[in-house]
Amino acid sequence: MSTLKILIADDHDVVRKGLRMLIEEHPGWQVCGEARSGREAVEKAIQLVPDVAVIDVSMPDLNGLEATRQIRKECPNTEVLIITHHDSDEMAAEVLDAGARGYVLKSDSDKDLVHAIEVLSQHKPFFTSRITEILLDSRGSRATDPQESIRERLTMREREILQLLAEGKTAKEVALILGIAIKTSDTHRTNIMRKLNVHSVAELVHYAIRNKIVEP
């Protein structure tokens, strides 16, 4: 039997430690890398091509949902398991939309996490019964929801920049982090503000918090 390679991404040392312990107790499973931010998770995923990436939603620089989108795009064979403390129907829908095929709450048991990794490693989806309930409940209401979701309005790059701006970074800092020209970064910011119809950074931050792109 070949080894199952697992990447773990969480900005809390103690959570990564717990996850590593749990995963390494399982024969045939190996933690091939750890990341403290979404951006690091994407880099490590591309570099290590894990079978499963276990990713926390709330991380600095690039949140777990955006990281998931990028990982699924760059490494289509890597399955993503989201772990989060957010227990809401919006979050469950966001997780699916980002391309993750598993979702475990941090308050779920160790057994749920192990089971989720097992199932995902066979390229099958895993949701706890609680999450399935949430998803089924919200299906009807979402279909008739007239409010356009942020994902349809902003590009992946724009959402990435939105998070950095909402975290207080300037257009210049954004340009440095992403390795793009300051002018390009400025253009992105202008486009984001136009698309979202906001006119100040304060409004931008408010928008990002409301849409769970950053934590309040």
Add this chain to the structure above:
Amino acid sequence: METRAPIRIVLSDDHPFVRRGLRYLLESAGKYDVCGEAGDGNLTLELAMHLRPDILIMDISMSPTSGLEVATQLRQSLPETKILIMTMHDSEEMLRAAAAAGASGYLLKSDPEELLVVALQCLEEGRCFVSPVFNQAFAKQLFR
């Protein structure tokens, strides 16, 4: 060689991965005995009363009884047990609330793992511990 009784610790957090990570860190430090774990506030109260640990490491966000309520109750019934709050909340209001509830230490989950034993050492010596994140905020005001 001097042999000391291990410091007895109870862990309280509703996230099993966090408890597992904490247990591992404490056990590898050598001098701690993790004598109990609880995943909610009520169980924490019960367990702490029963085990009377030296230190209780506790999260704030737990339902139905929060870590702050547990701290308030334990301060009266178990004054000898020191409480180290370990939370994701980096707000000064929460820090103040924890201090008011009787905690002696306040560590953030985003702090480097090495700080856990530093915080515990402070509590063992009867001192208090506050995450360096708050020093940064203070320094920023000071050196503006």
